[in-house]
Amino acid sequence: MADVNRGNRPLSPHLQIYRPQWTSISSIMVRITGIGCLLASVLVVAWLLAAASSEAAFAVVDGFLRSVLGTLILTAATWGIFYHMLGRLRHVLWDFGYLVRVEVSEDMAKGMFILATLLTIFVLVVT
Amino acid sequence: MRYLTDRKRASGLGSGREGTHHHWQMMVSSILLVPLVPILVMLFGGALGGTHEEVLAYFSRPIPAILMGLSLIVIVVHLMRETHAAIEDYVHGTAGKLTLIATTAFSYTIIAAGLFAIARIAL
Numbered sequence: 001m002a003d004v005n006r007g008n009r010p011l012s013p014h015l016q017i018y019r020p021q022w023t024s025i026s027s028i029m030v031r032i033t034g035i036g037c038l039l040a041s042v043l044v045v046a047w048l049l050a051a052a053s054s055e056a057a058f059a060v061v062d063g064f065l066r067s068v069l070g071t072l073i074l075t076a077a078t079w080g081i082f083y084h085m086l087g088r089l090r091h092v093l094w095d096f097g098y099l100v101r102v103e104v105s106e107d108m109a110k111g112m113f114i115l116a117t118l119l120t121i122f123v124l125v126v127t
Numbered sequence: 128m129r130y131l132t133d134r135k136r137a138s139g140l141g142s143g144r145e146g147t148h149h150h151w152q153m154m155v156s157s158i159l160l161v162p163l164v165p166i167l168v169m170l171f172g173g174a175l176g177g178t179h180e181e182v183l184a185y186f187s188r189p190i191p192a193i194l195m196g197l198s199l200i201v202i203v204v205h206l207m208r209e210t211h212a213a214i215e216d217y218v219h220g221t222a223g224k225l226t227l228i229a230t231t232a233f234s235y236t237i238i239a240a241g242l243f244a245i246a247r248i249a250l
Binding site: 059066092119 | 130150153154157158160161164165167168169171172173175176179182183186195199202203205206207209210212213230233234237240241243244245247248
């Protein structure tokens with residue numbers, strides 16, 4: 001049963017030749033930002049652990065996070081978690097039955113990108 | 128060319144019976160992200176940049192300590208489930224199971240280490 005006609009079926013278009021759309025790209029990016037932010041959580045926890053441990057450990061981790069590379073990573077993670085939050089909010093709206101239309105979904109995909117960027121700039125300016 | 132798909136072979140065999148629950152869990156944590164993500168970002172952003180003493184004093188206060196711990200738990204658990212969904216989609220068989228176990232262990236370690244650090248600073 002499991003071996004019936006494997007490999008001799010028409011395939012859906014491959015991702016490489018599939019025309020990118022706002023809806024598909026935003027869906028993929030919600031997933032990527034989710035996984036990326038799980039990895040970035042290591043930095044936040046390492047910083048907390050270092051602060052709890054000693055002055056010397058704190059200097060090392062804090063120094064890295066406030067370096068150019070550290071600032072870039074944290075800024076990307078901030079954008080990513082805001083984007084993910086907005087993407088997930090979009091799923092909740094869909095699940096409640098609102099805004100389930102292609103044009104509106106495309107507008108929301110653009111809105112997520114813009115709003116995540118504005119929120120990140122706001123955080124960078126305020127903190 | 129025949130058209131019998133994996134989907135067709137699987138239909139009628141019953142569901143995994145956990146899909147609705149997983150969906151509901153994601154819906155709940157997705158809503159919780161809306162207050163907790165800005166809280167975590169502002170708390171962390173507010174504390175980062177201070178001296179060691181200032182950071183210790185910052186998280187010695189109850190509200191920042193509780194909110195930091197709370198947002199860490201909820202957000203990391205949400206991101207863990209998000210990652211699990213991606214693994215279930217793309218990694219199969221034994222490799223898939225081991226990757227699921229590894230990400231679960233990783234996520235709970237992050238939460239435990241973070242809570243320990245916050246408790247040690249706050250108390």
